[in-house]
Amino acid sequence: MTVETDSPLVFAFEFDADGNARRLGWDEIASGPAEKAGVRRWLHLNRLSPQVREWLDQKSGVDAVIDSALLQEDTRPRCVKHGPGLLINLRGVNMNDGSEPEDMVAIRIWTTPGVVVSLRAFHIMATQDLRDRIMQGDVPESSGAIVTYIAGRLTDKIEPVISSLEDQADEFEDQVIEEAAKLSKSALGSFRRKVLQLRRYIIPQRDALSQMTREGLEIFSPTEALHLREIADRVTRIGEELDNIRDRSSMLQEQIIEERGERMNQRLFVLSIISAIFLPLGFVTGLFGVNVGGMPGTASHTAFALLCLGMVALTTVMIFVFRRMRWL
Template sequence: MLSNDRGVAQLGLEEQTDELEKAIAEGKRIPTGKLGDIRQAVIKMRRFINPQREAISMLATLENWIIAPDELALLRETANRTRRIVEELDATRDRLSALRDHIDADRAHALSRNSYVLSVVAAIFLPLGFLTGLFGVNVAGMPGTTAPSAFWVLAGVSAVGGLALFLIFKFAKWL
């Protein structure tokens, strides 16, 4: 059992959680496994201490001739300490869960933003790909097959179309 009132703080779990919260608030990346390691330590510690808390609490409620009154007072104090330690572990676990949720939300937002940009880029190049595919067909009767400047006209129209789509998306604040 932990010997003083510092409980979870004695193990450095609260300090590590504070550091993680500070790093996330500052926008820094945290090591991938650090949050999981701390959560695992908190869960293991709670799993170990909670049964002791229950046993000590039950002993502290006994009033019989085997346990002396001063020992009973010590048991009650120890029961209160273990209760506080379990509460601190629960609070730390909840804070770590909130940090995990925040990290997951940030990742989902970044993925959504990247998907959006990819969709906009595809929307710009899809019509251009259609034009190059259409005019790349070797079929007699295609417009411009006899004119030597037809390639440059098609390239210019494609460039202007791509630029126009880009500007439309930019002014519509889609980019």
């Protein structure tokens, strides 16, 4: 996972009334507040940079409460209205090289009608996609359009991960059904952890998106609000699919435990039958093995053969009795 701790600016744009976009450098941002009269801005910054922290505290013009929330180390998805803007925390699957998708990365956003300030610690593909579109001339019409696009792309990238988890759950079920196949307990445990890690953020993200449509009347147009509701519905469906996968994995684990318990009981039953068969044989051999006078057959050459035949007959009778009792 790539972490940038030095460069404060990931990228930034300024949009004029004619729909033109201009790239901004860090010097232009650091010298003044986040909002600028007559233009709209999107400032995408590195949360780990000390320069960003200093700018937020001293020159950004953003409320100190929002500054603290934007710089928190660990956050869950949420949306809070504060004055003219919205504080939004969202999560997306980790698409960086060498990382696991369930290690979801966070993007923190402060948005008003005039500016979007977004912070991240790790690369987020959704923001890079929007940057590329802007560079190609597709300029978002409002701050709400920027936030809506980011939320939509985060959801787009979550859905394939959920589909792969469903496919993996199907494979696990097939392995449990096939008698010859053995499902690794550690593999199932790792799979369940992935599902729970994703679910931890997906459920509150659904609530955050719903809150955005209710609280962001000044930021989101009716069309954008409709799009956000559609995204919230998709996230709700993703949450339901995760719940289903979680329940399926729990049932698989219970089934594995039951099958292992059944196999253990069968083995103990076989051992018990063997013990029951050899118990009288052990008694007979122990009785005839005592070293005292008066033991019958000590002077006969056929006594040992007769003893063996008697034990075979006894074993046959016991097996016959066990079968009649349906123990075998």
